[in-house]
Amino acid sequence: xxxxxxxxxxxxxxxxxLVRLLKKTKKVNSKIPILFLLVGFVGEKRRQTKSINRRLxxxxxxxxxxxxxxxxxxxxxxxxxxxxxxxxxxxxxEDDRIxxxxxxxxxxxxxxKPGIMFQDITTLxxxxxxxxxxxxxxxxxxxxxxxxxxxxxxxxxFIFGPPIALAIGAKFxxxxxPKKLPGEVISEEYSLEYGTDKLEMHVGAVQxxxxxxxxxxxxxxxxxxxxxxxxxxxxxxxxxxxxxxxxLAELKGRxxxxxxxxxxxxxxx
Numbered sequence: 001x002x003x004x005x006x007x008x009x010x011x012x013x014x015x016x017x018l019v020r021l022l023k024k025t026k027k028v029n030s031k032i033p034i035l036f037l038l039v040g041f042v043g044e045k046r047r048q049t050k051s052i053n054r055r056l057x058x059x060x061x062x063x064x065x066x067x068x069x070x071x072x073x074x075x076x077x078x079x080x081x082x083x084x085x086x087x088x089x090x091x092x093x094e095d096d097r098i099x100x101x102x103x104x105x106x107x108x109x110x111x112x113k114p115g116i117m118f119q120d121i122t123t124l125x126x127x128x129x130x131x132x133x134x135x136x137x138x139x140x141x142x143x144x145x146x147x148x149x150x151x152x153x154x155x156x157x158f159i160f161g162p163p164i165a166l167a168i169g170a171k172f173x174x175x176x177x178p179k180k181l182p183g184e185v186i187s188e189e190y191s192l193e194y195g196t197d198k199l200e201m202h203v204g205a206v207q208x209x210x211x212x213x214x215x216x217x218x219x220x221x222x223x224x225x226x227x228x229x230x231x232x233x234x235x236x237x238x239x240x241x242x243x244x245x246x247x248l249a250e251l252k253g254r255x256x257x258x259x260x261x262x263x264x265x266x267x268x269x
Contacts (some may be wrong), residue, residue: 097133102266104130105246119246119268121156121217135160137265138243139167142213147240149212151175151232153199153224156217160245164215173205173212175228186234190227199227208236218246219262222253229260 104124111118124130138160147170152161154176165172178187178198185200206212214228225242232239239260247254247264254262 097137098265100130101134119218134245135163138164143168145240146211147213148210149173149206149237151212151214151228153216153228157215161215175199175201186231188227188230190223191221201231206232206235206237210237211240212237213240214242216244219244219253220248220251222256226256
C-alpha cells in the first residue's frame with residue numbers, strides 16, 4: 001500500500017483519508033476501513049464533545065454574569081437589613097433610656113425665685129439605672145473623639161463630668177464660682193436666667209491645643225457655657241462640643257453658642 005501525499009488538513013478528516021486510500025489501493029485489508037471508520041467516529045465525537053463543552057462554558061459564563069450580581073445583591077441586602085435592624089434596636093434602646101432619664105427628673109416651680117421652673121436632677125441620682133443610662137449615653141458619644149479635657153460647670157456639672165472623663169480617659173477640670181479655687185485663676189463673667197455670676201478656672205489646668213468637652217446639667221440662656229467656652233479658648237484649647245442633660249429650648253441658649261456644637265439628652269418644656 002502506497003500513499004503519495006496526504007496534507008495536514010486531510011489528516012484531520014479521517015473519513016476523507018479513508019476514501020482516498022480506497023481509491024488508490026487495490027488490495028486493502030478488510031480491517032482498515034473499519035479502523036478508519038472508528039477513528040472518524042471517535043474524532044467526530046471528540047469534536048462534538050468539545051463543541052458541547054465550549055457551549056456549556058459559554059452558558060456557565062453567561063449564567064455566572066447573572067448569578068454573581070444577584071448573589072451579591074442578596075448578600076448586600078441581607079447585610080443592610082441586619083444593619084437597619086441593629087440600628088432600630090439601638091434607637092429603641094436609646095429611647096428607653098432617655099424616657100427613663102426624663103421620668104427620673106423632678107420639676108419644681110418657682111425655685112429659686114418666682115417664675116423659674118427648676119429641673120431637679122437629685123431625683124435622677126436616686127435612680128442608679130437612670131443615672132448610669134445618662135453617663136453611658138454621653139460616654140458612647142465621646143469615647144472615640146480624642147478628648148483630653150472634660151470641663152465641668154459648678155456645681156451640677158461636677159456630677160456628670162468626672163465619670164464621663166474617667167470613662168473616656170480624659171482629665172476633669174472644674175470651673176468654679178469666684179474664690180472657690182485656690183491658686184492663680186482666670187475668670188469670665190456670665191449671666192443666668194436668675195442673675196449674674198463669674199466662672200473661674202485654674203491657670204495651667206488646660207494646655208494650648210487640647211481638645212475639650214464642656215459638661216453641665218442644663219442649658220437655659222447659655223451664659224454659663226459661653227463663659228466656659230471663653231475660658232478654654234483663652235488658653236488655646238479646642239472646643240469639641242458642649243454637652244448638657246437638659247435644654248430649656250424656649251430660652252434659646254444654644255443660639256448664644258455661635259458655631260460651637262451642643263448635644264443634649266432631654267428638651268424640657
